[in-house]
Amino acid sequence: MKRAVMFCSMVLCASGCDRPSASPAVQHVALAGELSTQSAFDTNCRGCHSQGAEGAALPLVNANYWKVATDATIIQAISHGQGRSMPAYLASEGGPFTAEQITSLVHGMRTLWGDGQPGGGGGISPVLTAGSASAGALVFSTACASCHAGQGTAGSVVDPMYLRMISDQGLWSAVVYGRSELGMPAWNQAMPGRPTGLSAQEVCDVVSWISSQRVSNEKVTK
Amino acid sequence: MSFLTSALLSSSKATMQWIEERTGVVAFAKPLLFHHVPRNAKWWYVFGSATLMFFTIQLVTGVCLATVYAPSAAQAWESLNYIDKEVPMGWMLRALHGWSSNAMVVMMAIHMLQVFLHASYKYPRELNWITGVFLLLTTLALAFTGQVMRWDQDAYWGLGIGAAIADRIPLVGDQVRALLLGGPIIGGETLNRFFALHVFILPGAALGLVGLHMMLIIKNGISEMPKPGAIVVPSTYREGFEERMKTEGVPFVPEAVQRDMVFCGVCLIALVALAAFYGPFGPGGMPDPTLINTNPRPDYPFMWLFGAVSLLPPASETAIMLIAPGVGVLVLIAVPFLSNSGERAPSKRPAMVLVALVTVMAIAALTWEGMTSPWSPVMDGWSALPTPAKFTHGRTPLEMQGAVVFQFAQCRNCHSLDGLGGKRGPELDDVASRLSYDQLVRQVQQGGGNMPAYGKNLDSAQTAAVVAFLATLHPSNEPDAKIPGAQLPPPPGSANAH
Known part of the structure; x- marks a missing residue:
């Protein structure tokens, strides 16, 4: 009996002593x-x-x-x-x-x-660089338009309200990373009309063209 | 050897006699221990003893905590963390004090319920009941002031609500609030004031009341188990009761006390288990009024009040908050005066059983409401609850931006999607079949129906985006809501375009 009591109290001590506050961290x-x-x-x-x-x-x-x-x-x-x-x-x-x-x-x-790498790889600079809007227009029509043109199935990316919501860097992220789970490929994956995806420069070109479609002069700079 | 024993015995006997002659302590304690109690009381009468045990634990743990706790507004919160993390087993001390406090309230409520159902408050035990009511009030006051001792966000906002209620008292509201808080607002003196209440005034009052309650128990005896037909007649009751106790009763020690001790033992094990497993209560966030991203709750004993007060129609608040507690206490005190004779058996008092049942159910329901508080926003809904996949698939870029705005503007804190989110506002899964595009714009910008206006928080692009998203929220088999003649064409590119 004594032993059982000793054992129980030891178990109690061992299980409880350093238990921190159980309240959720705020x-x-x-x-x-x-x-x-x-x-x-x-x-x-x-x-x-x-x-x-x-x-x-x-x-x-x-x-x-x-x-x-x-x-x-x-x-x-x-x-x-x-x-x-x-x-x-x-x-x-x-x-x-x-x-x-x-x-x-x-x-x-x-x-x-991640894949254990520090980032800054993937074959593309992590920030938007200068692009050519006129070259981008061509890229858009061949690589993006089949889904995104006009009232295309994926919706317009030149909707003025959308363009007011998103920065150029945001557009760049959308193109580079894609939303594969929603059916939008990443920049270097196969697209309708572009089986090998885009080049790094083409990404900047197409962002530049989309950005040029902003209707007002209040370009989002941040 | 035997000489030594007998000498010791006789000397201790002499000492006892010496003390007894001067104090009468044995004569005093004898009836406490050996008074006769009804033979058939069995397990029904253990709840009062368990309440007393929890009270004793509160006294002991409370005194221990008072040796470390710093009752100053600047250090209280720190000192609790110190007790939890630095003091050996300090967390256990706080956990025991916190859980025992809740257990005491619960056990007291069960005790009271049993006394009420068995009508033990009838003649001659009216004052037992009334001292019990005052013990209940003192215990609740201890629980409330104890919550203030934690000096965290719950304490801060709990005090704020208490002060706001005091403030509503006509004519003297300002003075009552100043008396409670030690000034116009919650400040350094407030904690000291509540500390004095919690460790001096209220425990002192409780000890006095417990003494009175016990004295009345000895004087009037423990009531017998109610039997249908065993009617209480004040003029003859005492005589009959004392006769029956002499012939049929059993001494409290050891007959009844065995059961008390077993039950108290089980309660104690449960208490230690709860304390070890769940740990101490709080302290929650720092009592900083600038941290509004908080969801303060009262402690369990007040959860039903929190629920009741939150659900009151606003127009009736002042009247009900100020009058209802007073009426409630008066009704409790009046119980033995409303009927102090006659039947005690629950089977002969169905209306009273119903009253008890309704009261318990109301308190349980209000406690549940208070704990879930569907009227409160889910403060981290916007940052923790993702937009369900079924509402992101096949959306246009603008609608996706709208879904982000929906999170960013914290709409989710009050509105749920797919059952997740606040319940304060309506669920928005099918909002587009209830409101047209224009109505959605109006609702977002101007608010209404308990919703704030977001016209100044969201610019036109954000509004357009969030409404574009909201306009997609309807079951595929239901059409969009339309107001004949009021439909403007939605912006190009939205899926709502027809």
Whole structure:
């Protein structure tokens, strides 16, 4: 009997002693401590950048994305926001994370979803460079128009309201990374009329042409 | 050897006598321990003892916590984290105090329910009931002030709500609020004020009331199990009861106390298990009023009040918040005066059983409402709940941008898609079959029906995008909503174009 009591109390001690508070981590606790990549992603990013076919914005479970995008550009986007619809996540800009946490989150995501490479590869520069709108018009008509022209099945990319919503860099991301789960190939994959995809220069050309279709002079610069 | 034993025995006996002669402690304790209780009481009467046990645990753990806790607004939150993380087994101490507090309220409610169902409050035990009601109020006050001790977001907003209720009292609202908070707003003095209540005034009151309650138990005895036909007649009851206790009763020690101890033991094991498994309550986020991305909740004993207050029609709030608690307490106090004689058996008092049943169900339902609080936005809905795949497939670039705006503008916090999201506003899975394109634009920009206007938050492109997305939300077999004669052509490129 005595032994049983001893054993039970030992088990109780062993199981309980270093159990931390069971309350769910809240925002400021996250700020103070280390983050689990998956749980930070689940509460802060997943609403837009979800995994698989869900989610409206670019999915981050996309090997192509981690090949091309560098940590610096991703950290920049998370810290300070991007375009019209991505808020800043840095604490000093009203977000929930410290700079260290953002860095560790990006490294964590790269480990989870990347191919072990640091980014900046994939055969294309990670930022938009100058392109020729007139060359882009030709690229569009051969590589994109079968889905995106006029009221094509995939919808117009020259809708003035759409063009007001998206930056040139955003257009570039859409072309480069694609949305394979929604039927849009990445830049270097086969497209109707372009079995080998586009070249890096053609990507910039076609972005330049789409951008030239903006109707007002309020070009989105960010 | 035997000489030594007998000498020790006789000397201890002499000491006892010396003390007894001067204090009467044995004469006092004897009836406490050996008073006769009904033979048939069995397991029905263990709940009061368990409540007392939890109260004792509260006193012990509370005193221990008070040795480390810093009752200052600047350090309270830090000191709780210190207790949780640095003090050896400190987390367990806080967990025990928190869980025992809830257990005490629950056990007290069960005790009260049993007393009510068995009509034990009838003559001569009216004052047992009334001291019990005051013990309930004191316990709830301890629970509320204890929640304030955590000094986290829940405490902050809980206090804010309490102060706002106090503020509604006509004429003296300002003064009552100032008295509670130690100033016009929640500040440094507020915590000290609640600390004094929580560790001095209320426990003192509770101890006094417990003493009174016990004294009345000894004086009036424990009521017998109710039997149909065994009618309480005040003029003859006491005589008959004392006679029956003499002949049929059993001494509290050891007959009844065995069951009390077994039940208390089970409760204690359950308490330690809950504390070890679930850990302490909070502290939640820092009590910083600028952190609005929070969903403060009261502790369990007040969840039903939170539910009730949240569901009140706004026009009736002041009247109900100020009058209902007073009326409730008066009704509880009035219970033994409404009927203190006659039948005690539940089978002969169906209306009272129904009252108890309705009360329990109402509190359970309101607690559930309070816990799920479908009227509150899901604060991280926008950033945690993805747009379901069925609403992203086959959408145009503009509509996809609209889906992003839908998340970005935090529409999801109040509106659900595919069952996920806030329940404050209507589900939007089929909104396009209810509202036409123009109505959607109007609703987004001007709000209405409890929805804020987003006209100033979203520019024309964002509005166009989000409405383009919303306009795709209808079952494929249902047409878009149309208002005859009010249809403007939607922007080119949207899937809504006809």
